[in-house]
Amino acid sequence: MVRSDVQLMLDVKAGDDASFDFLLRKYRSPLVNYLYRMVRDTATAEDLAQEVFLRVYRARKQYVPSAKFTTWLFRIATNLALNSVRDSRYRKLEVALDAPPEEDEAPWELPAPEMRIDEHMIERGRAEFIRRAVGALPEKQRAAVLLHKYEEMDYAEIAKILDCSESALKSLLFRAYENLRVQLAPLVGQPVAHRAEEGRPS
Amino acid sequence: MKCEDISKELIAYLDRRANSAERRAVEDHLGACAACRARAEDFRKLWSVLDEMPVIEPSVGFDARLRARAGAEPRPRWFGWLVPQPRLAFSMAMLLALGVWMAKLPGTPAPIGTAAQAEQAQQEDFNAIKDLGVLENYDVLTKFDALSELPSLPAAQAERSSGK
Numbered sequence: 001m002v003r004s005d006v007q008l009m010l011d012v013k014a015g016d017d018a019s020f021d022f023l024l025r026k027y028r029s030p031l032v033n034y035l036y037r038m039v040r041d042t043a044t045a046e047d048l049a050q051e052v053f054l055r056v057y058r059a060r061k062q063y064v065p066s067a068k069f070t071t072w073l074f075r076i077a078t079n080l081a082l083n084s085v086r087d088s089r090y091r092k093l094e095v096a097l098d099a100p101p102e103e104d105e106a107p108w109e110l111p112a113p114e115m116r117i118d119e120h121m122i123e124r125g126r127a128e129f130i131r132r133a134v135g136a137l138p139e140k141q142r143a144a145v146l147l148h149k150y151e152e153m154d155y156a157e158i159a160k161i162l163d164c165s166e167s168a169l170k171s172l173l174f175r176a177y178e179n180l181r182v183q184l185a186p187l188v189g190q191p192v193a194h195r196a197e198e199g200r201p202s
Numbered sequence: 203m204k205c206e207d208i209s210k211e212l213i214a215y216l217d218r219r220a221n222s223a224e225r226r227a228v229e230d231h232l233g234a235c236a237a238c239r240a241r242a243e244d245f246r247k248l249w250s251v252l253d254e255m256p257v258i259e260p261s262v263g264f265d266a267r268l269r270a271r272a273g274a275e276p277r278p279r280w281f282g283w284l285v286p287q288p289r290l291a292f293s294m295a296m297l298l299a300l301g302v303w304m305a306k307l308p309g310t311p312a313p314i315g316t317a318a319q320a321e322q323a324q325q326e327d328f329n330a331i332k333d334l335g336v337l338e339n340y341d342v343l344t345k346f347d348a349l350s351e352l353p354s355l356p357a358a359q360a361e362r363s364s365g366k
Contacts, residue, residue, distance in 0.1 A: 024265060177248060
């Protein structure tokens with residue numbers, strides 16, 4: 001019999017550590033990838049994923065199945081990731097104020113629009129270009145896209161994780177995909193700027 | 203539907219999660235607006251492009267490291283249920299203190315139907331305090347040196363009568 005995530009977690013609550021192992025094996029890869037795409041650093045993503053699982057384990061005795069297990073798991077992960085990104089940005093700002101930037105430090109920003117996008121792609125590779133485009137989105141838009149596109153969650157679940165209404169989430173997703181459409185125009189089709197003459201909004 | 207209205211409905215439409223009324227409204231707009239039609243087509247292509255996003259694997263030692271950390275967590279003790287939660291313990295202590303304070307309030311009326319018991323209790327209280335003055339001054343009466351210098355009662359009477 002296949003046990004649901006909620007049942008597995010209730011078994012963990014009852015003292016069955018093997019059920020925790022099962023949840024770990026099921027979600028470690030999605031969680032590490034989600035966090036990696038959020039924080040853009042492998043080591044940090046693994047540390048945060050460990051922290052997420054540890055928090056779940058610590059809270060096992062108080063677990064009440066009031067929501068889907070994945071909602072709880074990814075909400076913890078999202079909060080940790082957003083805090084990490086903000087802390088990292090603050091540290092970088094402190095460094096930037098104190099010292100000149102190192103020459104070998106690769107910037108995370110996408111190339112300027114006037115830069116030839118195909119040259120950049122040849123250098124970094126298509127997949128890396130996509131990763132950077134997603135990574136360049138504002139944090140909440142990035143989280144919304146990752147949960148929608150890669151975790152395939154429904155709107156209600158994503159809205160709970162991001163603490164917003166479903167209506168606000170749909171607008172957020174629209175803006176995020178619109179940003180990606182512009183940034184990844186060479187991969188999607190002809191550049192969006194060239195389409196300006198095709199049609200006017202009604 | 204206008205172009206600005208489609209921002210809330212287009213994603214659900216492409217996801218096939220829009221209801222029939224929303225779907226019809228979006229389709230009507232896409233039929234009339236080339237820009238939004240192109241955008242919808244791009245979103246579909248974009249989603250397949252995003253499938254190429256690189257995937258990473260957790261490091262080999264990920265599970266072992268987590269198990270070690272989870273194993274180092276304090277285990278729940280069998281007598282854990284005896285240990286009260288801090289908030290509960292505080293509430294109980296406050297309730298107990300309130301109870302003691304209220305019990306000590308003066309003027310608590312005697313319960314009806316126990317008049318005899320109340321009278322008996324009053325008598326016991328009187329018995330307990332009737333000798334209180336003597337008891338309180340007991341040390342003074344027995345140990346005060348000045349009193350020992352007083353003449354005894356018969357001697358004092360004799361002195362008084364001879365003085366007359």
